[in-house]
Amino acid sequence: MASAVADIHDGATIMIGGFGNAGMPRALIDALIEQGARDLTIVNNNAGNGDKGLAALLAAGRVRKIICSFPRQTDSHVFDGLYRSGKIELELTPQGNLAERIRAAGAGIGGFFSPTGYGTLLAEGKETRLINGRHYVLESPIHADYALIKALKADRWGNLVYRKAARNFGPIMAMAAKCTIAQVDEVVALGELDPEVIITPGIFVKRVVQSEGEKK
Amino acid sequence: MKRFSRDDMARRVAQDIPEGAYVNLGIGLPTMVANHLDKSRDIFLHSENGILGMGPAPAAGEEDEDVINAGKQPVTLLTGGSYFHHGDSFAMMRGGHLDICVLGAFQVSVQGDLANWHTGAPDAIPAVGGAMDLAIGAKSVYVMMDHQTKAGESKIVQACTYPLTGIGCVNRIYTDLAVMDVTPNGLIVRDIAEGLSLQELEKLTGVALIAG
Numbered sequence: 001m002a003s004a005v006a007d008i009h010d011g012a013t014i015m016i017g018g019f020g021n022a023g024m025p026r027a028l029i030d031a032l033i034e035q036g037a038r039d040l041t042i043v044n045n046n047a048g049n050g051d052k053g054l055a056a057l058l059a060a061g062r063v064r065k066i067i068c069s070f071p072r073q074t075d076s077h078v079f080d081g082l083y084r085s086g087k088i089e090l091e092l093t094p095q096g097n098l099a100e101r102i103r104a105a106g107a108g109i110g111g112f113f114s115p116t117g118y119g120t121l122l123a124e125g126k127e128t129r130l131i132n133g134r135h136y137v138l139e140s141p142i143h144a145d146y147a148l149i150k151a152l153k154a155d156r157w158g159n160l161v162y163r164k165a166a167r168n169f170g171p172i173m174a175m176a177a178k179c180t181i182a183q184v185d186e187v188v189a190l191g192e193l194d195p196e197v198i199i200t201p202g203i204f205v206k207r208v209v210q211s212e213g214e215k216k
Numbered sequence: 217m218k219r220f221s222r223d224d225m226a227r228r229v230a231q232d233i234p235e236g237a238y239v240n241l242g243i244g245l246p247t248m249v250a251n252h253l254d255k256s257r258d259i260f261l262h263s264e265n266g267i268l269g270m271g272p273a274p275a276a277g278e279e280d281e282d283v284i285n286a287g288k289q290p291v292t293l294l295t296g297g298s299y300f301h302h303g304d305s306f307a308m309m310r311g312g313h314l315d316i317c318v319l320g321a322f323q324v325s326v327q328g329d330l331a332n333w334h335t336g337a338p339d340a341i342p343a344v345g346g347a348m349d350l351a352i353g354a355k356s357v358y359v360m361m362d363h364q365t366k367a368g369e370s371k372i373v374q375a376c377t378y379p380l381t382g383i384g385c386v387n388r389i390y391t392d393l394a395v396m397d398v399t400p401n402g403l404i405v406r407d408i409a410e411g412l413s414l415q416e417l418e419k420l421t422g423v424a425l426i427a428g
Binding site: 019020021022023045049069070071072073079080083084090092093094095096097098099100102103114115116117118119120121122162163164165166167168169170171172199 | 263264265266267280281282283284288293299300301302303305306309310334339341342343344345346347348349352353379380381382383
């Protein structure tokens with residue numbers, strides 16, 4: 001786990017998979033905290049729940065900025081404290097625009113017009129266009145240096161299958177980062193994953209790490 | 217006057233959802249609609265985190281941390297249900313594939329503008345989630361909310377004072393006092409609490425209403 005995150009540099013932009021705790025690669029985040037990189041920009045749907053995982057990374061003071069859709073939750077006390085004391089920058093983006101901005105980066109799209117958020121505070125200052133009678137807002141792709149994601153199984157080629165709704169941001173984040181690191185419950189031999197059900201093809205995955213004690 | 221209870225409101229919304237509909241229920245009051253859907257009809261519940269065919273909460277001890285709803289509460293998957301990633305999940309919204317979404321609100325204007333994500337208070341931490349995507353994406357947007365704030369102010373307004381979620385996106389409003397359709401001519405009252413007259417409702421609402 002430690003060697004998988006060893007080269008992450010200060011100031012890196014890191015996508016972290018998960019919706020709340022479902023799909024959050026906790027072992028990779030713990031390794032990143034141990035590794036010590038700071039001044040990070042984090043992309044996640046939320047801004048940490050409770051005191052573990054992403055919340056622990058925030059609490060360790062390593063994050064300069066977070067790009068997310070839903071920071072405020074009943075158990076987001078770590079983020080709330082940092083935000084209120086001005087110690088973290090927040091870029092709030094509607095959840096679908098967040099997903100599509102990530103997907104666009106991975107698919108080589110330079111920007112796209114989305115109807116979501118038109119006429120709201122979250123579109124202020126952005127270019128708009130009327131297309132076939134409907135208003136759209138220009139949204140930009142989000143690229144990352146690293147993506148830390150969680151999947152159920154991987155093989156030596158980096159092909160991934162996920163578990164239930166823990167899939168959430170994994171497949172699109174894997175495409176959008178220069179280096180995607182997948183934490184999996186089990187590494188299986190080539191050929192054991194049915195090619196018809198592979199969700200993320202190995203081309204999008206650079207490193208695979210089996211998390212200790214999670215093989216079921 | 218007899219106000220509609222929360223269960224009355226949820227039952228009424230559930231009755232208005234046709235068989236075969238793809239539906240997203242927002243966090244809070246709208247979640248209650250699921251309890252009143254007729255199980256003999258196929259209605260497909262969508263959850264923004266990548267579930268179609270979402271089922272009810274599991275029995276105690278059967279929770280799976282990888283099967284949760286938008287509010288991060290444990291749910292189940294119905295036979296025939298599916299999982300998918302966030303890009304696809306929001307394409308279902310933005311691409312106009314969802315028939316109905318049911319959302320809570322701080323305010324709805326007579327033009328159907330929706331405000332439900334941010335109070336605009338200086339010390340508030342803003343959080344939007346999928347609200348803006350749902351507001352502009354679903355074919356029909358239903359709002360469920362109390363008719364008035366705790367201070368007695370109407371939540372149905374001529375123009376929203378809270379920050380907007382979407383412009384002209386609401387089609388129908390269900391409150392504890394009435395059911396109203398948003399139309400180019402104004403709000404048409406489809407149902408009204410027992411013992412309440414249209415004139416009294418109009419006075420409480422503070423905007424012109426049309427008898428349905």
